[in-house]
Amino acid sequence: MPNRDYLGEFEHIVILAVLRLADQAYGVTVRREIESRTRRGVSIGAIYATLDRLEAKGYVKSQSGDPTPERGGRSKRFFRVTARGVSAFNRTHRALRSLTEGLDLLKSHS
Amino acid sequence: MRQTEPRSRPPHLVAWLVELFASTNQSESILGDLHEEFLDIYSESGVVAARRWYRRQGVKSIAHLAGAAFRDAPWSFAAFVLLGFLLRWFGAELPARAIDAILRAQRPYSNEHYDFYVWLVTWGTPIARVIEMTLIGCIIAAIARGKEIVVTTTVTAISVVIVGWNFFLHTRNLPPQIPIPWGYLLASLANWVATLLGAIIIREVRSLSLRLHSTP
Numbered sequence: 001m002p003n004r005d006y007l008g009e010f011e012h013i014v015i016l017a018v019l020r021l022a023d024q025a026y027g028v029t030v031r032r033e034i035e036s037r038t039r040r041g042v043s044i045g046a047i048y049a050t051l052d053r054l055e056a057k058g059y060v061k062s063q064s065g066d067p068t069p070e071r072g073g074r075s076k077r078f079f080r081v082t083a084r085g086v087s088a089f090n091r092t093h094r095a096l097r098s099l100t101e102g103l104d105l106l107k108s109h110s
Numbered sequence: 111m112r113q114t115e116p117r118s119r120p121p122h123l124v125a126w127l128v129e130l131f132a133s134t135n136q137s138e139s140i141l142g143d144l145h146e147e148f149l150d151i152y153s154e155s156g157v158v159a160a161r162r163w164y165r166r167q168g169v170k171s172i173a174h175l176a177g178a179a180f181r182d183a184p185w186s187f188a189a190f191v192l193l194g195f196l197l198r199w200f201g202a203e204l205p206a207r208a209i210d211a212i213l214r215a216q217r218p219y220s221n222e223h224y225d226f227y228v229w230l231v232t233w234g235t236p237i238a239r240v241i242e243m244t245l246i247g248c249i250i251a252a253i254a255r256g257k258e259i260v261v262t263t264t265v266t267a268i269s270v271v272i273v274g275w276n277f278f279l280h281t282r283n284l285p286p287q288i289p290i291p292w293g294y295l296l297a298s299l300a301n302w303v304a305t306l307l308g309a310i311i312i313r314e315v316r317s318l319s320l321r322l323h324s325t326p
Contacts, residue, residue, distance in 0.1 A: 027143035044143050045128075045171025048136050049178030056182075064139075070149060072120075074142030 005057065007092040013038065014050045015089050018060060018079050026065070026076040051079055059085030120148045121161055124168035130313055131172045133256040134320050140171065179257040187261065190254040194265035194305065197246045205238030236297050243301040247308020255316075262309035269302040 007015060017033040018025040027044050030051075034042050054060045065076040081089070128144065129137045144167060152160035180187050209230060250265065251258035277295050284290065 027139055028146050031143070031147075043167055043170035043174055044140055044147075045132075045167075045174035045178075048132070048140055048171075049174050052133075052136065053178065053182055067142075070146050071142035072145040074138050074145065076142060077139035 005088060006095060007059075007088055010046070010050055011054060011059075012089070012092055014047065015054065015059065015081055015085055018051075018081050019086075019089075023078065023080070025079045030079070054085065055079075057084075057088075058082060059088050118149065118152050118157065118160075120145060120164045121168070124165050128168050128171055128175075129317065130259045130310065131175045134316050135256075136175070137317065144168070144171075176260045176263070179260040183257075186254075187257065187264075190250060190257070190261040191264050191268070193253070194246065194250050194262065195269075197249060198243070198269075201242055201246065205242050206235050208238055209234035239297075239301055240304045243304035244308040244311075247305035247310075248312050249308075250305070251309035251312035258309045258313050259306075262306050266302045266306045269305075270299060273298045273302070 013034055014030065017030045017037075021029050021033055027047055031042050031044055031047050034040065034047075051060060051062070055062055060079045060081055062077050062079050065078055067073050067075045125141060125144070129141060132140050144164060147167075148160050148164045151163050212234070213227070213230065247262050250262055254261040273295070277298075281290050
């Protein structure tokens with residue numbers, strides 16, 4: 001049932017990064033955004049493995065840019081989140097919020 | 111525009127391995143991203159740091175891409191691996207039969223090609239087996255599109271462990287006067303490496319064909 005599908009932890013992070021970057025979301029920027037905001041080392045392979053899975057589910061779409069010399073003559077692949085991706089994100093976010101509601105995590109575990 | 115002089119080029123072997131393990135759709139953008147970040151680090155911290163970063167990113171990326179190939183479709187992945195072993199199992203006797211058929215048909219020992227006969231009897235079957243295993247690698251790669259290298263690497267890795275373990279079991283109690291059959295071990299390992307070679311050939315042909323079609 002794809003409409004009940006929740007995002008995994010890393011899928012959640014990648015979708016947020018793509019949403020934040022808007023029309024500048026491609027491998028390098030997504031990786032840097034995640035590293036700078038989560039302080040977590042991420043490989044470019046992990047980003048693409050996740051983005052390809054999200055694309056197969058219809059949550060993101062990709063489009064190729066023009067090849068540039070800075071990239072050894074290779075093109076960028078820009079990603080954007082689809083409407084289905086936004087609803088999957090909201091569904092996951094709501095579920096997490098509902099589960100954490102009433103838990104005073106900051107006080108009990110800090 | 112930044113120049114790409116020889117020193118500022120990423121490690122070729124790592125780039126090639128990343129290209130092999132990524133699907134044909136992914137490889138262009140992944141290698142482009144790695145190249146872009148490599149040049150940024152090169153201009154900020156020098157070639158040593160940039161190459162070290164590239165190697166680490168390359169290895170981590172290969173691990174993630176291989177893991178994703180299995181996680182995204184575990185059943186088809188397992189089926190491709192099983193297919194590799196089945197093809198090997200069904201074709202186990204084919205090389206020896208082929209050489210036997212050649213010997214019966216050509217009868218090289220009855221004429222002046224006696225040296226060829228000796229060569230064929232000695233090396234025919236091992237060479238035919240390597241060719242067969244290369245073809246098996248090609249068949250698996252042709253079917254397992256997008257994950258050809260990960261599947262054949264898995265088949266090769268499992269086989270190498272089995273071959274190594276069997277070799278250990280058979281040789282550990284050998285009397286000292288009987289020499290350890292290292293040649294047998296090398297031939298067995300070469301067969302499975304040939305499977306990987308077959309997959310690399312198909313992967314390279316696919317990449318080349320994609321490049322030719324995408325060139326305006």
